[in-house]
Amino acid sequence: MSAPHGPVAAGGAPLQADGAALPAAAVVDAPPPPARRRGATRRMLRSPLGVVVLVGVLWFSAAFLVMPNATLLLATFVPDGRLSLSAFERLLSSERALRSLGNSVLLAATLAVTVNVVGVFIVLVTGWFRMRARRVLWLGYATTFVYGGIVLAAGYSFIYGRYGFVTNALAQWWPDLDRDWFSGFAAVVAVMTFATTTNHMLFLSAALAGIDHQAIEAARLMGASTATILRRIVIPALRPMLFAVTVLTFLTGLGALTAPLVLGGEDFQTVAPMILTFARSSSSRDVAALLAILLGLATIVLLALMNRVERGGTYFAVAKVAVPITPQPFQTRWGSVVVHVLAWALWAVYVFPVLCAVAFSFVDARAIMSGSITAADLTTDHWVGVLTSADALGPFVVSVVYSGLASAAVVLGLLLVARALTRWRGWLSSLLEYVLHIPWILPTILIALGLVMTFDRPRLLVGGQVLTGTVVLLGIAYVIVKIPFTLRLLKAAFAAVPDELEDAARILGAGQLTTIRRVVVPVIAPTMAAVAALNFTSLLDDYDAAVFLYHPLFEPLGIAIKRSTEGEANVQSMGITFVYTVLLMVVQGLVLWLVYGRRGAGARRRG
Amino acid sequence: MIRFDALRVSFDDHVALQGLDLDIGEGEFFTLLGPSGCGKTTALRSLAGFVEPTSGTLHIDGRDVTRVPSERRGVGMVFQSYALFPSMSVRENIAFGLSVQRVPRDEQRRRVDEVAAQVGLRPQQLTRGVAELSGGQQQRVAIARALVLQPRILLLDEPLSNLDAKLRVQLRGELQRLQREVGITTVYVTHDQEEALALSDRIAVLSEGRLEQVGTPREIYEQPASAFVCDFIGEATHLSAEQRAALAGAGVDAGRDAWVRPEHVSVTAADDRDPAESGSGDLPAVVLSCAYRGSTTLVELEAAGARLLASVPSAEAARVEVGDRVRARVEVSAVHQYGAAA
Numbered sequence: 013m014s015a016p017h018g019p020v021a022a023g024g025a026p027l028q029a030d031g032a033a034l035p036a037a038a039v040v041d042a043p044p045p046p047a048r049r050r051g052a053t054r055r056m057l058r059s060p061l062g063v064v065v066l067v068g069v070l071w072f073s074a075a076f077l078v079m080p081n082a083t084l085l086l087a088t089f090v091p092d093g094r095l096s097l098s099a100f101e102r103l104l105s106s107e108r109a110l111r112s113l114g115n116s117v118l119l120a121a122t123l124a125v126t127v128n129v130v131g132v133f134i135v136l137v138t139g140w141f142r143m144r145a146r147r148v149l150w151l152g153y154a155t156t157f158v159y160g161g162i163v164l165a166a167g168y169s170f171i172y173g174r175y176g177f178v179t180n181a182l183a184q185w186w187p188d189l190d191r192d193w194f195s196g197f198a199a200v201v202a203v204m205t206f207a208t209t210t211n212h213m214l215f216l217s218a219a220l221a222g223i224d225h226q227a228i229e230a231a232r233l234m235g236a237s238t239a240t241i242l243r244r245i246v247i248p249a250l251r252p253m254l255f256a257v258t259v260l261t262f263l264t265g266l267g268a269l270t271a272p273l274v275l276g277g278e279d280f281q282t283v284a285p286m287i288l289t290f291a292r293s294s295s296s297r298d299v300a301a302l303l304a305i306l307l308g309l310a311t312i313v314l315l316a317l318m319n320r321v322e323r324g325g326t327y328f329a330v331a332k333v334a335v336p337i338t339p340q341p342f343q344t345r346w347g348s349v350v351v352h353v354l355a356w357a358l359w360a361v362y363v364f365p366v367l368c369a370v371a372f373s374f375v376d377a378r379a380i381m382s383g384s385i386t387a388a389d390l391t392t393d394h395w396v397g398v399l400t401s402a403d404a405l406g407p408f409v410v411s412v413v414y415s416g417l418a419s420a421a422v423v424l425g426l427l428l429v430a431r432a433l434t435r436w437r438g439w440l441s442s443l444l445e446y447v448l449h450i451p452w453i454l455p456t457i458l459i460a461l462g463l464v465m466t467f468d469r470p471r472l473l474v475g476g477q478v479l480t481g482t483v484v485l486l487g488i489a490y491v492i493v494k495i496p497f498t499l500r501l502l503k504a505a506f507a508a509v510p511d512e513l514e515d516a517a518r519i520l521g522a523g524q525l526t527t528i529r530r531v532v533v534p535v536i537a538p539t540m541a542a543v544a545a546l547n548f549t550s551l552l553d554d555y556d557a558a559v560f561l562y563h564p565l566f567e568p569l570g571i572a573i574k575r576s577t578e579g580e581a582n583v584q585s586m587g588i589t590f591v592y593t594v595l596l597m598v599v600q601g602l603v604l605w606l607v608y609g610r611r612g613a614g615a616r617r618r619g
Numbered sequence: 620m621i622r623f624d625a626l627r628v629s630f631d632d633h634v635a636l637q638g639l640d641l642d643i644g645e646g647e648f649f650t651l652l653g654p655s656g657c658g659k660t661t662a663l664r665s666l667a668g669f670v671e672p673t674s675g676t677l678h679i680d681g682r683d684v685t686r687v688p689s690e691r692r693g694v695g696m697v698f699q700s701y702a703l704f705p706s707m708s709v710r711e712n713i714a715f716g717l718s719v720q721r722v723p724r725d726e727q728r729r730r731v732d733e734v735a736a737q738v739g740l741r742p743q744q745l746t747r748g749v750a751e752l753s754g755g756q757q758q759r760v761a762i763a764r765a766l767v768l769q770p771r772i773l774l775l776d777e778p779l780s781n782l783d784a785k786l787r788v789q790l791r792g793e794l795q796r797l798q799r800e801v802g803i804t805t806v807y808v809t810h811d812q813e814e815a816l817a818l819s820d821r822i823a824v825l826s827e828g829r830l831e832q833v834g835t836p837r838e839i840y841e842q843p844a845s846a847f848v849c850d851f852i853g854e855a856t857h858l859s860a861e862q863r864a865a866l867a868g869a870g871v872d873a874g875r876d877a878w879v880r881p882e883h884v885s886v887t888a889a890d891d892r893d894p895a896e897s898g899s900g901d902l903p904a905v906v907l908s909c910a911y912r913g914s915t916t917l918v919e920l921e922a923a924g925a926r927l928l929a930s931v932p933s934a935e936a937a938r939v940e941v942g943d944r945v946r947a948r949v950e951v952s953a954v955h956q957y958g959a960a961a
Contacts, residue, residue: 512702520716521690534706
């Protein structure tokens with residue numbers, strides 16, 4: 013489920029369109045960008061820190077943000093040093109490629125509807141209606157925070173796929189069952205619909221919570237029914253956020269990689285898997301690059317549209333003292349029954365694969381294959397295997413090391429950059445910021461393909477080294493894809509540090525670095541830790557970048573999981589994949605709890 | 620001690636200070652007073668070195684400090700938000716400047732203890748986090764942090780504005796006592812005229828980046844140099860053309876802008892036959908409202924078709940009621956007149 017990295021929703025909070033767990037955005041409310049200051053660029057160039065940051069950013073941007081994209085464009089349109097549209101011609105003559113384009117648009121459009129229907133329903137039952145066991149419902153729907161991407165696609169495949177447990181169980185009762193019943197367009201739509209409601213849960217819920225309860229009470233006093241209030245007050249207030257999450261959903265559908273790859277089957281392949289296929293052969297790389305460019309262009313256009321729509325109108329609460337909304341009672345008993353039944357049925361859909369993953373990690377793979385599990389099939393072999401065998405644990409360790417190093421590098425590297433951009437707000441810092449946001453508008457696979465094609469020969473900017481095929485390039489890709497998200501949140505964190513605090517340190521004699529080290533960093537340290545942790549978890553099960561860039565001897569988790577879904581021969585590794593899944597859910601759940609849960613608990617205690 | 624010499628500060632198209640000329644004496648408690656956006660904080664931040672003047676110079680002790688970095692100006696500052704470092708304890712906050720200067724730890728400890736006692740912080744409060752302190756205590760920490768480096772000048776940027784009214788009055792007194800004890804030259808910024816009048820040796824009133832008047836609190840209040848100062852400091856009624864015409868016989872120049880403070884207007888019964896005293900003018904009036912203020916009552920009158928305020932002893936005010944016809948007696952010698960009438 014490839015996606016752009018951290019678009020911005022209404023209100024300035026960066027969004028992550030990834031269906032996988034990345035609710036990071038709401039960590040900090042980014043204040044509006046302050047106006048440029050006259051002479052800021054001059055002051056930046058006079059400061060040693062400013063110059064160091066400038067040189068560092070220019071080098072990194074030139075080497076890893078601009079050059080790969082330029083290479084991609086050149087390889088596509090100027091393949092032999094001459095302008096050529098041969099890539100276009102080959103694309104137009106390839107039925108598979110054209111069909112994949114059509115499929116991507118169809119998937120994106122369908123998801124824009126289905127995800128909104130399910131997402132809005134979830135937001136209403138968890139935030140608007142007075143539901144029984146609302147918190148349990150929420151937890152069930154929130155499983156997508158810790159269960160997404162390749163892991164989720166593999167999980168669905170193991171449960172409903174050709175060799176899945178449910179398919180096998182059904183086949184016992186219905187021998188003529190088409191074992192590929194859960195495959196193709198419908199399966200991809202179903203899986204992605206349930207996997208990508210994360211944005212609704214994060215941002216639409218937040219928008220709903222931001223509605224002033226007194227406005228609702230006022231409407232009620234004037235005789236409005238719950239339906240009227242929803243239609244006339246609540247939905248209009250949510251409209252910009254709905255638009256934002258719709259665009260993000262559309263983009264997620266357009267760039268979808270893992271779900272079509274695992275569950276699409278022969279008949280339903282989309283652009284991203286096609287790029288992967290074409291990229292594998294040097295003779296069709298230009299078509300892969302062209303498809304990636306088209307995907308990137310669609311992303312840019314849609315994000316630009318989203319930003320434009322966001323700018324118009326005031327949608328946030330204008331109340332001086334907004335009162336938080338409280339759950340609304342149902343007006344009729346049958347309404348309550350219908351909504352409760354639907355909500356819990358949906359809850360079961362969300363929770364079933366997660367429970368299966370946990371349970372199946374303790375079950376012999378042959379029993380899962382047979383579709384019938386007894387107490388005798390329970391085993392801890394998978395766990396023992398993963399935790400004691402270097403081979404089995406290998407992918408997990410590789411992913412932990414890559415994710416850990418990349419998330420630490422991107423946070424530490426951008427610390428001074430974010431500081432410089434916040435401090436010297438001139439034309440130069442604006443330019444640097446735009447350049448650093450390039451990965452924000454490009455799908456991961458385009459970035460990865462650009463890197464592969466750029467660094468397959470010695471490049472001066474990286475000391476004349478060839479990076480393609482080395483262990484370094486995947487780490488660099490991880491750093492790149494996390495730059496926009498990290499930069500936005502670090503900038504917001506710096507902006508939230510009162511100027512007076514730095515002035516106070518300065519007037520007491522502290523130099524710039526002392527001020528940063530002793531005053532500013534301790535203040536923004538929680539944000540730094542949160543961003544690093546969220547980057548870490550979101551990279552752990554990455555597939556989109558890894559599939560282009562991984563080193564065969566250091567196979568990351570996403571690749572290992574994907575391979576376990578490929579045909580019956582690999583099904584034996586299913587048990588290990590379930591162990592990985594549980595481990596990932598535990599790590600991601602723990603990180604989310606550390607970032608959000610404790611703060612919530614603290615707030616409740618203080619409250 | 621401090622001299623602002625034609626200091627001008629502009630931000631893009633906005634001119635925050637339009638050539639400020641000001642002298643502040645050693646040991647003085649000097650207040651920059653004015654409404655929001657008048658340039659008082661810009662003047663203070665220029666003095667601190669946080670704002671680079673567009674033109675003009677700044678001198679401290681005869682030394683041109685216009686381009687000297689903040690930390691080398693010998694000034695301490697208490698910020699409006701106090702700007703305490705949230706990750707540090709009270710002691711660490713106060714000692715921050717000393718540790719930056721690499722003062723030995725024993726010396727740091729001694730000086731922190733000393734200044735903490737001076738500002739009224741108890742030893743056990745020094746180990747606490749700053750978030751655990753009340754607003755008043757935080758303010759003491761901020762003052763201690765500014766004083767511990769023994770600056771020649773203390774800058775205070777609306778330090779009382781975050782406190783409740785009662786604590787504000789209490790800390791105002793303590794601030795004054797501390798300033799006298801330490802004898803430090805203090806530049807204080809506020810928009811609260813009552814605070815400025817109570818604390819200052821001298822006040823500079825600013826408006827729209829320009830200096831309106833410099834003087835002692837008494838001079839500022841009793842001899843306001845401009846209509847703005849008269850209106851901004853204390854209460855005053857802007858006399859209408861009709862009111863000025865009615866008082867012209869008593870000596871008011873009807874062709875010029877005129878203001879009178881409520882304490883220079885008295886109220887007598889409508890049938891009072893006593894002629895107006897020399898230098899006073901009578902106007903028939905109707906009582907619109909009475910606002911009891913303890914020893915005095917502010918009576919709002921309608922006289923010559925416009926509003927007129929009178930501050931009268933509450934005992935006298937008890938004899939009039941809303942709607943009563945009375946006579947408003949204006950002390951013409953206390954009427955402030957400026958330029959031509961608007």
